[in-house]
Amino acid sequence: AESPLAARHGVAPVTATFRHILIVVFLIFVFGVVQMFSLWGVCNAGMQTAASLKQHGLPTLNELASLQEHLAIYRLYSYEYLFAQDSERSVKTKAMETVAERTRAALKNLGALLPEGEGRRLVASLEAAIADLRFEFNEVRKLVDSDFPAAMKAMDREIPPHSERVAAAASALKEYGYRFSGDQANATFASFGWIRSNAVAFGAGNILMAVGAIVFVLVAARRSRAQLSETLARLDARTNELDGSLSLVNATLEATADGLLVVDHAGRLVKFNRKFAWMWRVPADSFAAGGDAPAMALAAAQLRDPAAFMQKVRELDAQPHAESFDQLDFKDGRVFERYSYPQKIGGAVVGRVWSFRDITERKRTEAERAEMNRQLVDASRQAGMAEVATSVLHNVGNVLNSVNVSATLAVERVRKSPIEDLARVVALLDEHAADLGAFISHDPRGKRLPSFLSQLSGHLLLERQNLHTELISLRENVDHIKEIVAMQQSNAKVCGVTEVLKITDLVEDSLRLNAGTLSRHQVQVVREFQELPAMTVDKHKVLQILVNLIRNAEYACDEAGVPDKRLTLRVVNGGDTVKISVSDNGVGIAPENLDRIFNHGFTTKKDGHGFGLHSAANAATEIGGRLSVHSDGLGFGATFTLELPGHPSTPSEPSTS
Numbered sequence: 001a002e003s004p005l006a007a008r009h010g011v012a013p014v015t016a017t018f019r020h021i022l023i024v025v026f027l028i029f030v031f032g033v034v035q036m037f038s039l040w041g042v043c044n045a046g047m048q049t050a051a052s053l054k055q056h057g058l059p060t061l062n063e064l065a066s067l068q069e070h071l072a073i074y075r076l077y078s079y080e081y082l083f084a085q086d087s088e089r090s091v092k093t094k095a096m097e098t099v100a101e102r103t104r105a106a107l108k109n110l111g112a113l114l115p116e117g118e119g120r121r122l123v124a125s126l127e128a129a130i131a132d133l134r135f136e137f138n139e140v141r142k143l144v145d146s147d148f149p150a151a152m153k154a155m156d157r158e159i160p161p162h163s164e165r166v167a168a169a170a171s172a173l174k175e176y177g178y179r180f181s182g183d184q185a186n187a188t189f190a191s192f193g194w195i196r197s198n199a200v201a202f203g204a205g206n207i208l209m210a211v212g213a214i215v216f217v218l219v220a221a222r223r224s225r226a227q228l229s230e231t232l233a234r235l236d237a238r239t240n241e242l243d244g245s246l247s248l249v250n251a252t253l254e255a256t257a258d259g260l261l262v263v264d265h266a267g268r269l270v271k272f273n274r275k276f277a278w279m280w281r282v283p284a285d286s287f288a289a290g291g292d293a294p295a296m297a298l299a300a301a302q303l304r305d306p307a308a309f310m311q312k313v314r315e316l317d318a319q320p321h322a323e324s325f326d327q328l329d330f331k332d333g334r335v336f337e338r339y340s341y342p343q344k345i346g347g348a349v350v351g352r353v354w355s356f357r358d359i360t361e362r363k364r365t366e367a368e369r370a371e372m373n374r375q376l377v378d379a380s381r382q383a384g385m386a387e388v389a390t391s392v393l394h395n396v397g398n399v400l401n402s403v404n405v406s407a408t409l410a411v412e413r414v415r416k417s418p419i420e421d422l423a424r425v426v427a428l429l430d431e432h433a434a435d436l437g438a439f440i441s442h443d444p445r446g447k448r449l450p451s452f453l454s455q456l457s458g459h460l461l462l463e464r465q466n467l468h469t470e471l472i473s474l475r476e477n478v479d480h481i482k483e484i485v486a487m488q489q490s491n492a493k494v495c496g497v498t499e500v501l502k503i504t505d506l507v508e509d510s511l512r513l514n515a516g517t518l519s520r521h522q523v524q525v526v527r528e529f530q531e532l533p534a535m536t537v538d539k540h541k542v543l544q545i546l547v548n549l550i551r552n553a554e555y556a557c558d559e560a561g562v563p564d565k566r567l568t569l570r571v572v573n574g575g576d577t578v579k580i581s582v583s584d585n586g587v588g589i590a591p592e593n594l595d596r597i598f599n600h601g602f603t604t605k606k607d608g609h610g611f612g613l614h615s616a617a618n619a620a621t622e623i624g625g626r627l628s629v630h631s632d633g634l635g636f637g638a639t640f641t642l643e644l645p646g647h648p649s650t651p652s653e654p655s656t657s
Contacts, residue, residue: 107123119173126172132162132165136158160346161346257357259277259357261354262351262354280356296310303330325337336359339357409470410470410474425449429449476509500534500536501539502532503532503535504531506539514547517551521565523557526566538622542644544619549616553586557585560635567583570583580641588634591631598627601614624644626643628640
């Protein structure tokens, strides 16, 4: 059965032509006057032109059909690339390269089939036009990933002129190909026309040649008709494939996550996908007969600001070349992003494409993340405040122990003071005020009174000196408490105040602040100090660290229960640092606890809170130093080393006391 496309493209006229040829040959056969050799020469020429038609003319038509097919597929793949997903673009690119290669092959074949001159010049012109079009498509594809609106602009501005150039070049080549094939066919027909014109002169003697010619023409006509029908049938198949590709594009648009709406230059609806109707909850039949007014009214009624929605539509209708992006807030809490781009053909605006994307879930996630961040900030601030407060209380508590010892000793000395004996002496003197001289000279009690007063005076002076010492210690501890509080209060504003002093003096201050507890717990203090020059340090932070370390060493010695409790303090030059070590012969530290001894909340004390060493390590870091620990295990004591940044001069040998 003959295909519809074959019928449309002139197979029937070709058949009628060959039918006329058969009539001519029949006349030749009837009149039979053609000379044998002349007929042979004419038939030979006809066979050559027929062979040329077979070898060049018909293949030229086939290659032209394939070329048109490849060009159509290449443009289709290029447009599909613009709307493809990221994961699909590499596949589309490979397909486009394959089609481009086939196009180049078809052009090469055409160049080989066509003779020198106009045909090959037209092939070269089409090759140049296709190369320019491919270059522009590549430029557009480069913009797709980085700037999709710019890619659409480039597509509308650059592709149509080059497409028209390709179409014009292809049309010229097609016209030349048809003319070339037609010339060869006409040459074939002319050979047989010459036979018909001279049939009367040939005579009946050439009847056998006429029979041969008839057979030849029948075979040639049948073969030509079959070849042409086959070519057109292939065009039908390729057309069906293109229809399938267009169907795939439509299916892809329907499957996209965005709602798409296309209107013409007058604002009338042209096309929309089902996602658009579903997102806007508008029945598809609302767009029946191209009317979009009911659907627009239903859509606008869902928005919080329908007037602004319609105003934007009117603004873009008045500015056909403008692009737009905004956000739409729905009454039910949904949020859409709205994009709008002009649709152009040949540089002229023919409509507008609207794209809607549902970002409700993204907005909800962003809000939840912001709320979570706010809660984390609040929790971090509260935890920081609690840690600062705990650190202050712990450091103040360490100093208050010394304050309590000093106050207890002062109260005990006042309670045992012989001041009451002085009151009795005064009462005795008042009693003998009238005969004071005789009382002192002759009364046994009066005679002992001077020596008693001398002893009492010495005792009171010693007591005064001891009380003065305890009060000085008490005042220093109170001052240290004040410095701890003041340091924390100013911590948010300025860094700690630094002073130039000797490290050994600072260590002695820390021992003096703990002197009462060290004496009460009978802890022997060993000093191993290298003489180092004065250096700049944050006095109160270093003092806070050392007081903590000495207090922990006292506790470790008590827990060990050893009879010779010993605390060793070393000050040595560490090169670029000064190292202060506090060693004890107490309970020691288990190996598994060495890595977490400075963690907040970690403690091995029954009544501990795990704040002292943590705050000491933090203070060491704040002043640019480092606090470390070493222990050989439980029962072997521990050594805490504070490293302070500094460059002391060459030290002398350590002194031990």
